[in-house]
Amino acid sequence: MSTWRDNLRTIEPYVPGEQPNLPDMIKLNTNENPYPPSPKVVGVLKSFDCDSLRLYPDPNSQLLADALAKRYGLASDQVFLGVGSDDVLAIAFMTFFNSKKPVLFPDITYSFYDVWAELFQIPYERPALDEHFDLIREDYYKENGGVVIANPNAPTGVLQNIDFLRDVIEHNRDVVVIIDEAYADFSESSALELTKEYDNVLIVQTYSKSRALAGMRIGYAMGNPELIKAMNDVRYSYNSYPMTRLSVALGVAALEDETYFQETVAKVIETREWTKEQLKRLGFSFRDSQTNFIFAAHESVPAVQIFDALREKHIFVRHFSQKRIDNYLRISIGTREEMERFIEETEKIVANAGK
Numbered sequence: 317m318s319t320w321r322d323n324l325r326t327i328e329p330y331v332p333g334e335q336p337n338l339p340d341m342i343k344l345n346t347n348e349n350p351y352p353p354s355p356k357v358v359g360v361l362k363s364f365d366c367d368s369l370r371l372y373p374d375p376n377s378q379l380l381a382d383a384l385a386k387r388y389g390l391a392s393d394q395v396f397l398g399v400g401s402d403d404v405l406a407i408a409f410m411t412f413f414n415s416k417k418p419v420l421f422p423d424i425t426y427s428f429y430d431v432w433a434e435l436f437q438i439p440y441e442r443p444a445l446d447e448h449f450d451l452i453r454e455d456y457y458k459e460n461g462g463v464v465i466a467n468p469n470a471p472t473g474v475l476q477n478i479d480f481l482r483d484v485i486e487h488n489r490d491v492v493v494i495i496d497e498a499y500a501d502f503s504e505s506s507a508l509e510l511t512k513e514y515d516n517v518l519i520v521q522t523y524s525k526s527r528a529l530a531g532m533r534i535g536y537a538m539g540n541p542e543l544i545k546a547m548n549d550v551r552y553s554y555n556s557y558p559m560t561r562l563s564v565a566l567g568v569a570a571l572e573d574e575t576y577f578q579e580t581v582a583k584v585i586e587t588r589e590w591t592k593e594q595l596k597r598l599g600f601s602f603r604d605s606q607t608n609f610i611f612a613a614h615e616s617v618p619a620v621q622i623f624d625a626l627r628e629k630h631i632f633v634r635h636f637s638q639k640r641i642d643n644y645l646r647i648s649i650g651t652r653e654e655m656e657r658f659i660e661e662t663e664k665i666v667a668n669a670g671k
């Protein structure tokens with residue numbers, strides 16, 4: 317007998333880091349910003365006209381598209397908006413990856429890419445990173461249906477330089493190359509300038525990390541108007557009003573406070589550099605991170621053991637059980653005080669493990 321179950325779409329979903337809610341916890345497991353959003357954002361939220369919520373928002377979110385275009389020196393039709401960059405990336409996969417050839421992304425990268433590929437039935441291949449967690453450029457010279465590079469990469473924190481990206485793009489002028497820059501604000505470079513030279517490059521960024529608005533869900537893509545229009549056509553085929561009135565208002569407000577943005581990013585970077593020194597002292601090794609997290613392995617104590625012991629202290633970091641990286645911990649950068657606590661507890665854990 318047939319049942320509705322025969323026609324179920326089954327899929328293994330992406331699993332985000334847990335969101336525990338303990339009063340004394342130190343949450344270093346999802347790369348959120350340890351600082352609150354800009355006071356400008358808080359001000360706009362407090363004076364927000366709630367009556368306006370009766371009305372549908374502007375389908376184009378024009379105010380936010382304009383503000384982002386101005387911030388990045390683009391035209392408004394070069395900016396696509398989404399409900400977090402996960403939404404932006406999913407729509408980009410749907411829009412650009414419709415060939416029979418495999419889309420390429422590394423074996424170790426943001427683990428949502430293969431979930432979307434499965435969901436949209438896009439063939440894909442995952443060339444292995446080298447032993448230092450660098451991408452191997454020649455792997456991306458082969459025929460393919462598109463390329464996705466998180467840069468800096470997650471969860472490794474490693475940045476490939478602009479020359480590397482340019483070379484990969486030069487070898488892939490006939491497909492769309494997506495560069496996921498979720499962490500670029502914490503690094504020394506963004507590939508945004510490449511969108512001016514290449515019509516097949518899409519840069520994806522987010523408010524979730526550097527702009528401290530993960531809870532608002534705002535992401536965006538930048539590229540040539542044809543790419544953006546194609547994505548909008550797909551998006552408006554299933555949701556006419558992705559961005560709420562509130563997300564547009566707060567998104568614009570965040571961009572108006574460049575000083576606060578620069579200051580908080582600088583603080584995270586400073587704390588990251590301090591944490592690197594401490595982790596080295598405790599016997600951890602890691603590639604130099606250009607993000608708001610450090611991906612580190614200890615010389616003798618297994619990652620899972622440290623993970624569990626930290627968890628008992630209500631300090632949450634991230635561990636991935638994928639092979640090649642299962643002895644690493646991904647540690648988000650919190651405030652200086654949080655990182656001092658984290659280092660203090662980790663030092664004890666590592667010392668006790670040696671006894």
Ligand SMILES: *Cc1c(COP(=O)(O)O)cnc(C)c1O
Nearest residue numbers: 400401402426470498522524535
């Ligand atoms: C955090 C992250 C995203 C998604 O962020 P949103 O909160 O959906 O904007 C996308 N890509 C990478 C590599 C990330 O780490």
